[in-house]
Amino acid sequence: MSKGEETRKQVLEAAVEVAASSGLASLTIGSLAERTGMSKSGLFAHFKSKETLQVQVLEFAGEAFIQDVVRPAVSAPRGEKRVLTLFESWLATARDGTAECLFVSAAWEYDDQPGAVRDRLVRMHLDFRDSVAQMFRTGIAEGFFAADADPEQFAHDLHGIMLIYFQAHRLLGDARAEERARRAFSRLIESNR
Amino acid sequence: MSKGEETRKQVLEAAVEVAASSGLASLTIGSLAERTGMSKSGLFAHFKSKETLQVQVLEFAGEAFIQDVVRPAVSAPRGEKRVLTLFESWLATARDGTAECLFVSAAWEYDDQPGAVRDRLVRMHLDFRDSVAQMFRTGIAEGFFAADADPEQFAHDLHGIMLIYFQAHRLLGDARAEERARRAFSRLIESNR
DNA sequence: GCGCACGCCGAACGATCGTGCTATTTTCGT
């Protein structure tokens, strides 16, 4: 890996942390430069614009999210076990990770602001939703879930469970958030069996 | 109503709109002044600081949210009808309104940023959650829902349904979002009956 | 090991940020 590529990744790593707690829009070149010990212009040279930086941060976090959430699931046995693994790894990532935090906050920061960042964000959400639906669909084919269950609806509902868990956990500091998430998930699985 | 109070409300009205689409943190005195036809300093004088402005925006939107969502519910018959009315008015507000949009985005903007804004936001969320739980609890007492159903869990789950509806509707532009929300709600009610 | 591209820096730019001051105008109780 060339020198430039290496520092670029270091910058993105720091940027994901900052963006996860302060929001993607409030990423500033200056604070990011200070945090990484670089000069503003030196850092800026790696990304031609702030928007490019934001998109790259999104992609960087996206890869981490796939590693942490999707990969454990797809390497689990097809069917119910896979969906359960998805839920558990997603929950763990939402509890401790930074990537999920970034996506969730960015989703509402950019839901009304057209541009490259929003476009990228929408595509990632749609891709992930399709992945979840596909895992569930496989579960139907294997006979774990009801034949007339709706995979898109399942992906939708599961995402809702994660969103409210995330809010209860991060904003409200609700100690019972995880318990509630598990209960909601159990009922979702049950009603699709 | 005194002159000052009147312009203050006009400013807050504009501020809610801006904050709903750009986020509460990116509210700027300058753009707000231009939007309302005032001078920066003239506008600023109404709020001693930007943080005060943000808190007041939050409270202003909170009153609107209560008017649009909670009030229709509490004026509906106790029990299942009330919970259903809550869902419908909440859904309508989430679809078209600005207040809900503000709360949702603010929830993630400030989930990691201590201060008066976050404190106020947390309190509003807790208050609302309690209101929802109480409506459900009344429904239990009236025999509409299962005696062993969990009101807090219901409020939690319902909020999750709204969050994912909001994301599907605003970010993804999913035309079937509302249909999915209704289906999820029906199943939530069913499993608590 | 030479040469050049690339990484990085310092300085500067116009703009805008939040927030003070000081006037000036407008409102409002008496």
Added chain:
DNA sequence: ACGAAAATAGCACGATCGTTCGGCGTGCGC
């Protein structure tokens, strides 16, 4: 109607924003 009080404007401040440019040093292909 007058005077106090409130509302608003004008101006300026230091800071920080994203971005550009010219130069310096160093890593990397030949």
